[in-house]
Amino acid sequence: xxxxxxxxxxxxxxxxxxxxxxxxxxxxxxxxxxxxxxxxxxxxxxxxxxxxxxxxxxxxxxxxxxxxxxxxxxxxxxxxxxxxxxxxxxxxxxxxxxxxxxxxxxxxxxxxxxxxxxxxxxxxxxxxxxxxxxxxxxxxxxxxxxxxxxxxxxxxxxxxxxxxxxxxxxxxxxxxxxxxxxxxxxxxxxxxxxxxxxxxxxxxxxxxxxxx
Numbered sequence: 001x002x003x004x005x006x007x008x009x010x011x012x013x014x015x016x017x018x019x020x021x022x023x024x025x026x027x028x029x030x031x032x033x034x035x036x037x038x039x040x041x042x043x044x045x046x047x048x049x050x051x052x053x054x055x056x057x058x059x060x061x062x063x064x065x066x067x068x069x070x071x072x073x074x075x076x077x078x079x080x081x082x083x084x085x086x087x088x089x090x091x092x093x094x095x096x097x098x099x100x101x102x103x104x105x106x107x108x109x110x111x112x113x114x115x116x117x118x119x120x121x122x123x124x125x126x127x128x129x130x131x132x133x134x135x136x137x138x139x140x141x142x143x144x145x146x147x148x149x150x151x152x153x154x155x156x157x158x159x160x161x162x163x164x165x166x167x168x169x170x171x172x173x174x175x176x177x178x179x180x181x182x183x184x185x186x187x188x189x190x191x192x193x194x195x196x197x198x199x200x201x202x203x204x205x206x207x208x209x210x211x212x
Contacts, residue, residue, distance in 0.1 A: 009190035020179035049150035055085035056143035
């Protein structure tokens with residue numbers, strides 16, 4: 001019937017616009033999810049790298065005290081802080097760091113292990129004191145570099161979000177143009193199809209009015 005034809009045409013004209021709105025909602029949801037994940041990863045990276053730096057400086061302080069005092073209790077404190085240090089390195093290794101950063105993190109962990117083995121030797125060689133002091137100083141520098149690297153991770157996360165948002169805006173712009181164009185084309189087509197029987201009916205009425 002004529003009414004069903006009008007309803008069908010209205011539905012078909014609305015479909016491109018409905019699709020555009022649905023795609024926009026999905027894109028916003030994906031962007032929101034990505035933003036949440038990036039923020040959580042950046043926060044975790046910053047927290048773990050700060051803890052790593054703090055634990056490293058504490059290990060250096062305890063090591064220097066043990067070298068001077070030779071107190072076994074200091075080694076116990078060192079072992080406790082070392083466990084927290086290793087936990088921080090494990091948390092950082094689970095983050096999406098780049099290969100050079102993961103390599104630097106592994107070198108930091110291995111270097112600390114070698115220094116710890118040398119620190120708890122019962123009889124240390126004469127040159128071991130200087131090696132330990134220099135080694136722990138270098139360990140602190142490495143952890144400071146790791147802290148800077150995780151700051152770069154946060155910056156890259158912000159850049160990825162900006163790039164995703166820019167791509168989304170471009171996609172939504174072209175999608176809107178295409179949807180509006182298709183909707184207008186369908187509207188014109190159905191307007192012509194609907195107007196034709198009305199014109200035919202008008203002509204027939206006029207013919208009847210002239211006794212034709």
